Amino acid sequence: xxxxxxxxxxxxxxxxxxxxxxxxxxxxxxxxxxxxxxxxxxxxxxxxxxxxxxxxxxxxxxxxxxxxxxxxxxxxxxxxxxxxxxxxxxxxxxxxxxxxxxxxxxxxxxxxxxxxxxxxxxxxxxxxxxxxxxxxxxxxxxxxxxxxxxxxxxxxxxxxxxxxxxxxxxxxxxxxxxxxxxxxxxxxxxxxxxxxxxxxxxxxxxxxxxxxxxxxxxxxxxxxxxxxxxxxxxxxxxxxxxxxxxxxxxxxxxxxxxxxxxxxxxxxxxxxxxxxxxxxxxxxxxxxxxxxxxxxxxxxxxxxxxxxxxxxxxxxxxxxxxxxxxxxxxxxxxxxxxxxxxxxxxxxxxxxxxxxxxxxxxxxxxxxxxxxxxxxxxxxxxxxxxxxxxxxxxxxxxxxxxxxxxxxxxxxxxxxxxxxxxxxxxxxxxxxxxxxxxxxxxxxxxxxxxxxxxxxxxxxxxxxxxxxxxxxxxxxxxxxxxxxxxxxxxxxxxxxxxxxxxxxxxxxxxxxxxxxxxxxxxxxxxxxxxxxxxxxxxxxxxxxxxxxxxxxxxxxxxxxxxxxxxxxxxxxxxxxxxxxxxxxxxxxxxxxxxxxxxxxxxxxxxxxxxxxxxxxxxxxxxxxxxxxxxxxxxxxxxxxxxxxxxxxxxxxxxxxxxxxxxxxxxxxxxxxxxxxxx
Amino acid sequence: xxxxxxxxxxxxxxxxxxxxxxxxxxxxxxxxxxxxxxxxxxxxxxxxxxxxxxxxxxxxxxxxxxxxxxxxxxxxxxxxxxxxxxxxxxxxxxxxxxxxxxxxxxxxxxxxxxxxxxxxxxxxxxxxxxxxxxxxxxxxxxxxxxxxxxxxxxxxxxxxxxxxxxxxxxxxxxxxxxxxxxxxxxxxxxxxxxxxxxxxxxxxxxxxxxxxxxxxxxxxxxxxxxxxxxxxxxx
Numbered sequence: 001x002x003x004x005x006x007x008x009x010x011x012x013x014x015x016x017x018x019x020x021x022x023x024x025x026x027x028x029x030x031x032x033x034x035x036x037x038x039x040x041x042x043x044x045x046x047x048x049x050x051x052x053x054x055x056x057x058x059x060x061x062x063x064x065x066x067x068x069x070x071x072x073x074x075x076x077x078x079x080x081x082x083x084x085x086x087x088x089x090x091x092x093x094x095x096x097x098x099x100x101x102x103x104x105x106x107x108x109x110x111x112x113x114x115x116x117x118x119x120x121x122x123x124x125x126x127x128x129x130x131x132x133x134x135x136x137x138x139x140x141x142x143x144x145x146x147x148x149x150x151x152x153x154x155x156x157x158x159x160x161x162x163x164x165x166x167x168x169x170x171x172x173x174x175x176x177x178x179x180x181x182x183x184x185x186x187x188x189x190x191x192x193x194x195x196x197x198x199x200x201x202x203x204x205x206x207x208x209x210x211x212x213x214x215x216x217x218x219x220x221x222x223x224x225x226x227x228x229x230x231x232x233x234x235x236x237x238x239x240x241x242x243x244x245x246x247x248x249x250x251x252x253x254x255x256x257x258x259x260x261x262x263x264x265x266x267x268x269x270x271x272x273x274x275x276x277x278x279x280x281x282x283x284x285x286x287x288x289x290x291x292x293x294x295x296x297x298x299x300x301x302x303x304x305x306x307x308x309x310x311x312x313x314x315x316x317x318x319x320x321x322x323x324x325x326x327x328x329x330x331x332x333x334x335x336x337x338x339x340x341x342x343x344x345x346x347x348x349x350x351x352x353x354x355x356x357x358x359x360x361x362x363x364x365x366x367x368x369x370x371x372x373x374x375x376x377x378x379x380x381x382x383x384x385x386x387x388x389x390x391x392x393x394x395x396x397x398x399x400x401x402x403x404x405x406x407x408x409x410x411x412x413x414x415x416x417x418x419x420x421x422x423x424x425x426x427x428x429x430x431x432x433x434x435x436x437x438x439x440x441x442x443x444x445x446x447x448x449x450x451x452x453x454x455x456x457x458x459x460x461x462x463x464x465x466x467x468x469x470x471x472x473x474x475x476x477x478x479x480x481x482x483x484x485x486x487x488x489x490x491x492x493x494x495x496x497x498x499x500x501x502x503x504x505x506x507x508x509x510x511x512x513x514x515x516x517x518x519x520x521x522x523x524x525x526x527x528x529x530x531x532x533x534x535x536x537x538x539x540x541x542x543x544x545x546x547x548x549x550x551x552x553x554x555x556x557x558x559x560x561x562x563x564x565x566x567x568x569x570x571x572x573x574x575x576x577x578x579x580x581x582x583x584x585x586x587x588x589x590x591x592x593x594x595x596x597x598x599x600x601x602x603x604x605x606x607x608x609x610x611x612x613x614x615x616x617x618x619x620x621x622x623x624x625x626x627x628x629x630x631x632x633x634x635x636x637x638x639x640x641x642x643x644x645x646x647x648x649x650x651x652x653x654x655x656x657x658x659x660x661x662x663x664x665x666x667x668x669x670x671x672x673x674x675x676x677x678x
Numbered sequence: 679x680x681x682x683x684x685x686x687x688x689x690x691x692x693x694x695x696x697x698x699x700x701x702x703x704x705x706x707x708x709x710x711x712x713x714x715x716x717x718x719x720x721x722x723x724x725x726x727x728x729x730x731x732x733x734x735x736x737x738x739x740x741x742x743x744x745x746x747x748x749x750x751x752x753x754x755x756x757x758x759x760x761x762x763x764x765x766x767x768x769x770x771x772x773x774x775x776x777x778x779x780x781x782x783x784x785x786x787x788x789x790x791x792x793x794x795x796x797x798x799x800x801x802x803x804x805x806x807x808x809x810x811x812x813x814x815x816x817x818x819x820x821x822x823x824x825x826x827x828x829x830x831x832x833x834x835x836x837x838x839x840x841x842x843x844x845x846x847x848x849x850x851x852x853x854x855x856x857x858x859x860x861x862x863x864x865x866x867x868x869x870x871x872x873x874x875x876x877x878x879x880x881x882x883x884x885x886x887x888x889x890x891x892x893x894x895x896x897x898x899x900x901x902x903x904x905x906x907x908x909x910x911x912x913x
Contacts, residue, residue, distance in 0.1 A: 471768050472695055475789040479701035482793035486708055508790065512876055519878050526882075537905045544906025570881050573905045 003408070004401040011397035017386040025379045032374060036346055037333045040264075040364050044350035045331055047259045047266065048362040052352045057255055058268060058276065059359065068272035071103060072242035073220055073234030076274055076316045079248050080114040080121065086171065088198025088205040090123045097316065099125060102221070106230025109223045115247060120210045122195075124148060124223060128203040132226030134165035139185055140177060145226035148206050149233075150174060150193075153218040153243070160214075162190055164206055169199040174208070218243040246270075252277030263367055268352070270360045271327055273317040282338070282345070282367045311336040311345050311365075318363055322349040326361035329353070335368065344368030407431055407438050411445070418449055425453040460517075460626050463640060467515030474511070478504050517626060517642040517649070520574065524653050527568040534563040534572070534604060534675075538597050541573050545580050552584050557596040563604060566678040567654045575650040578643040579608040579671055586612030586669065603656070604675045611668035615660060623660045624648040647673065687804055688712045690731035692722040692750060693766065694741045698789070702735065705793040706800065719746040723753055730758050733803060735796075736783075738767040738774060748781055755782040760810075762803040764845075766791075776886070785845040791873060798872045799845055806832045822855045823913040825900065836894045846871045847887050850880075854901060854911040863908035884909055 051058045068074045084092045090099075090112065099110035108127040115121065126148070134145040140163050147165040154160055162174035174193035177185050195208035220243040222233035234242055249268075256266045256279035268277040312319040325332040326349035333348035349363040410430045418426050427449050432442035481500055489497055535558040542556045583593045591611035598605045615623065622628050629641035644658070651658045656675035663670055689711045693699040696717070703713040714731065716722035718741045726734075734754060740746035751763055765778040765786045775786045784803055787796070809818075809830035818830040824837045832848045834841045843851060853870035854862055862870075864880045875883070884901060891898040902912050 468768060471788075471790060472698065475768075476695070476697045476701065478790070479698060479705070479793050483701055483704050483708075486705065486793070519876070523878055523882070540904055541906030544904070547907070569903065569905065570885075574877075576906070 002401075003405045004398065007397040007401035008394065011390075011394040014386075014390045014393045017389060018383055021379065021382040021386055025382070028378065033335065033346075033368070036366065036368075037335075037348065040346055040348040040366050041331055041333045041350065043260075043264075044333075044348040044362050044364040047256075047364070048331075048350040048352045050259065051255075051268065051362060052354050052359070055354050055359065058249060058252060058352065059270065068244075068246055068270075068274060069242070070100060074242065074244045074246060075111070075113045075219065077120065077245050077247035078112070078114040078316060080116050083116050083119070084114070084121060084207070086194060086196040086207050086209055088196045088207050090205075090207065093121075093123070099123060102223075102233045104230075104232045106228060107223055107225050107232040109232035111221055111233070113219075113245070115212065118212055120212055120215050120219075120245075122150070122206070122208040122210065122219075122221060124206040124208075124221060126203045126206070126223045126232070128223075128225050128230075129201070130225075130227055131169075131199055131204065133167045136167070137186060138165065139187065140165075141185075143226075144229070146204070147224050147226065149220075149222040149224065150208070150210075151220040151222075151243075152210070152214065153216040154214060155216040157216065162193060164195050164197070164208065166197045169197045169204065171195070172197050215245070217245055219245055246272070246274050248278070249276045253279050256280075260364070265365045267318060267363045267365070268360060269318050269323065269327075269363065271358065273319065273323055273327065275316060275318065276360065282365060306337075308335050308337045308344070311338050311347070320347065322347050323361065323363060325349065326351045326363070327358060329358045338367070404438070407434075411438065411442055414442075415445055418445070419452075425449055425456060427453060463514035463516075463627075463642070464518030467511040467518075470507075470511055474504065474507055513640055513642065517645055520571075520646045520649055524568075524571065524649060527571055527653065529567050530569065531564060531566050532569045534565040534606075535559060535561075535597060537565075537569055537572060538576065538595065538606065541576050542580075542595055549580070549584050551589075552587060553592045554580070555592050555594045557594070557598075559597065559599055563597065563599060564677075565604070565675070567675070568650075571650045571653060575647050575673065576606075576608075578647050579606075579673070582643055582671065583608050583610040583612075586610050588612065591668075599677070602677050604677060605672055606675065607670050607672040609663060609668055609670040613669075614662040614666060615669050617662075620660045620662075624658050644671070647671070651675065686710060686712045687732040688714065688729075689800065690714050690716065690722065690725070690734045692716045692719070692734065692740065692747070693737045694718060694739070695737070701793070702796065705797060709797050709800070711800070717741070719743060719750045722750060726754055726757060730761060732807075733762045733764070733800060735764045735766055735800075737789075738765055738778065748777060751778070751781045751783055760807070762807065764796075764799065764803070775882070779844050779886075783844070787846075787873065788875075788879075795872045795874070802832065802845060802872075805830070820855070822858055822911065823900070824895070825851075825855055827852055827855060836891055836898065839894045841890050841894055843887065843890060846873055847883060847890070850883055851887055854909060858911040858913050861904045861908045861910045867908070 068076070078093070078095055078097075080093055080095075082092065082094065084090070093112075093114055095112070095114065097112075099112035102109045102111050110125045112123045113121065114123070126146075128146060132144065132146045134147070135143055138145060140147060140149070145165055147163045150162040150164065152160055152162075160176070162176050164172050164174055166172045172195050174190040174195065175187040176190055178188040179185050192214065193208065193210050195206055198205040198207075220234040222231060224231050252268060256268060256277050260266045260280045262280070263282065265278070265280045265282050267275055270276055309320070320334065320336070322332045322334045329351050331348070331350040333346065336345040336347055337343070338345040344367070346366045346368055347363060348366075349361050351358045352360045352362060407430075414426070414429050418429070420426065427446060429442040429445045429449070431438050432446050433439065434442070477500075481497060481504070485497060538558055539556065542554055545552070546554055580593070580595075587593055587610035594607070594609045596605075596607045596609075598607075624644045624647065625641075626645040627641045628645070629639055644660075648658045651673045654675050655678070656673060659672045659674065661670050661672070662668070689706055691699055691702050691706070691713060693702065693715070694717050699715045699717070703715050707713045714725065716725065722736075736747045736750055738745060738747035740750070743749070747765060747767075751765070754761060754763060759782075763783045765783045766789050767774055767778075767786070768789050778786045785799060787799070809828075809832075818828055820827045820829065826835045826838070828834070829852065832845065834843055834848065834851055849871040850867050853867055864877055867880055868875055871883075884903075888898065888901055891900070900911055900913065902910050904910060
């Protein structure tokens with residue numbers, strides 16, 4: 001793993017900061033939830049206490065009656081926000097609840113009531129496919145026709161009976177049976193009570209509008225099938241029970257509104273959980289920017305709320321654990337989901353007690369979003385700061401790592417190329433003037449290279465020095481032998497003398513080989529350049545080698561046209577000598593040495609190839625180094641790895657270079673000298 | 679070989695290496711020469727001031743003087759223009775050879791010259807001295823075009839202008855010019871010059887010979903290199 005990657009990983013550990021922030025934010029959120037719960041509960045309790053002091057304003061005229069009983073004809077009157085059109089459809093009532101079935105006696109009917117400020121609305125669906133029209137001047141007691149009876153208790157307590165019937169569907173007015181002065185009952189129109197009769201495939205709808213001034217606290221509805229005689233509904237014969245109209249207490253909404261702040265909804269319910277008053281709304285003005293900015297990471301940190309119950313509420317009543325508990329006399333609070341999208345909602349309910357009796361409850365609802373906003377605000381700051389910090393840390397780590405790895409890379413490259421392909425040593429390392437560990441490493445490299453260079457220099461000069469220093473003692477020995485021979489030795493001693501001379505000769509050839517490179521370096525310094533024909537030189541030299549090495553077969557290939565060259569021909573011949581000697585040494589007994597001179601663009605290429613064993617690839621570039629020897633066989637000639645070094649020296653003197661390669665066919669080696677045409 | 683008429687030739691050997699000095703002295707004494715040996719420049723110069731030797735063999739580096747031999751040669755030449763001087767050196771630097779010969783030495787040898795070869799040279803130099811003292815003997819002169827060689831006096835001339843060669847150089851020219859057109863390889867030239875040299879040294883000898891002739895005649899081109907084989911004289 002690269003240093004850059006390592007440091008990057010280390011820098012990424014700063015991501016633990018935002019994680020810790022999330023944990024903290026969750027703690028914070030649950031604390032806030034608890035405190036919101038208790039404060040909302042306290043508020044609910046306070047409101048309940050305040051309301052219990054003025055039961056009249058809360059419960060209206062309803063008094064402390066028995067529980068709401070649909071079967072007895074009790075009816076909840078929904079508050080309507082807009083005045084509906086009398087058309088037999090209740091779409092414009094804007095109510096989510098369906099009409100309720102009435103107790104049936106051979107006829108199915110469903111009923112719903114609503115009110116505006118001035119009118120009470122009745123909506124009735126009757127399943128009676130057969131329409132029995134009203135005859136003219138009908139009497140409900142004697143004639144059989146489809147009709148809806150309406151009995152209402154007037155504000156003064158008197159009961160009044162009306163019926164709706166029509167000869168043809170459309171707008172109708174209520175009728176009442178009036179006994180005229182002549183003692184005959186007949187139907188009279190009550191124009192203040194208007195209705196619309198809509199005939200459908202299943203039966204008919206009746207939508208009626210009654211001024212509230214006509215209605216007291218009770219009302220009964222009954223639908224009667226004229227032909228079949230079936231009935232559905234309630235007949236309010238007894239005014240002491242049933243038919244009660246339950247509805248929001250007038251003025252309670254305004255009273256409630258004084259208790260609550262924005263973002264809170266207060267509902268007052270009676271013991272039947274029916275709504276008596278409602279104020280406030282759950283939506284509060286929110287910082288939209290904050291919300292959109294904060295939501296994207298909410299998914300990472302939001303607590304799981306899917307186990308919370310969904311808010312259950314109907315237009316006429318409330319449900320839920322808190323409501324049940326409050327009506328049982330215990331204040332309680334609960335977190336709800338307003339809808340499946342998990343918007344949270346806090347509901348707190350407190351009982352309204354009058355005396356020791358629970359008469360209803362105050363339910364306060366508050367959006368949990370307020371809390372989220374708080375949390376989001378804190379988290380957004382935290383997140384932005386920690387992310388900024390992390391990004392900064394990562395960037396810095398990456399930068400430092402890049403810098404370090406660049407520097408190390410530079411050092412590595414310098415170390416790799418410190419020993420050049422031609423065996424020279426570069427002593428200066430990059431970074432060595434820096435004060436840190438990498439600088440120290442570079443200086444260490446420099447010291448190492450300096451030592452290596454000293455040793456190499458010494459080794460390189462050793463040959464010349466040895467051949468020089470050994471020459472004098474060698475001369476002493478040889479001249480002594482010369483003298484000894486001249487003085488005359490006995491015949492039996494002559495053998496020793498001969499052997500001593502042979503030893504001397506060998507020593508001398510060794511010394512000569514050792515000093516060869518320094519002699520060539522010397523003559524390169526003295527060399528003079530002349531113009532000559534390289535092709536002729538090679539031809540002539542090869543002719544000489546054929547005489548000099550009669551056992552070797554040498555093939556020559558030179559260009560036909562003149563190869564003019566400016567250089568030192570003697571040196572080039574010496575170079576060729578070394579190449580040929582090398583080739584002869586490695587060529588097999590039956591092999592052929594190929595000498596080929598070609599001209600390529602601005603260069604001459606002189607290639608000498610033999611069929612000797614291939615050279616290991618890692619040796620190829622080192623062959624031309626001084627004192628580098630790679631020989632498998634052993635012969636009687638001393639080899640110090642100077643021959644090819646001399647080739648290189650002479651090639652470089654001419655501005656060229658020497659290359660060793662294996663033949664592409666793998667059965668030999670080629671040594672090529674590239675000389676620029678000057 | 680080196681017999682003189684009347685008195686024995688005196689040879690001075692200036693060499694700081696005692697063993698070598700004694701070996702040279704013994705070999706030359708065996709040839710009948712009177713040999714004086716000196717270990718450094720001062721003692722040699724003191725002796726030369728009193729009595730000039732007939733021939734001096736001088737080592738280039740003398741004790742603490744790396745080039746004391748050159749100074750000695752210069753001083754000796756100042757005393758006498760004729761005394762043959764042979765330089766001996768352990769170094770085979772061409773620069774040394776050039777400066778030594780420029781100072782008026784008659785020959786420049788590396789120390790690995792064999793004693794018989796050294797003796798042959800000494801004899802040849804004495805013979806030349808003798809020949810120089812005799813009246814001209816035209817019969818000894820060989821002519822090859824513009825070149826004339828006096829084998830006795832070991833002198834050469836190009837177009838009648840004398841070209842001063844060292845003994846080794848003279849023998850090389852002599853060997854080449856005797857059979858013009860024939861290639862002489864390096865071994866043959868070494869044999870002719872009574873010397874054992876490596877190829878480089880032969881090359882630089884030939885180069886030096888060419889340069890000397892070119893000083894007389896810039897168009898000189900009589901010694902041809904046959905690469906890989908040797909040299910030949912062309913007329």
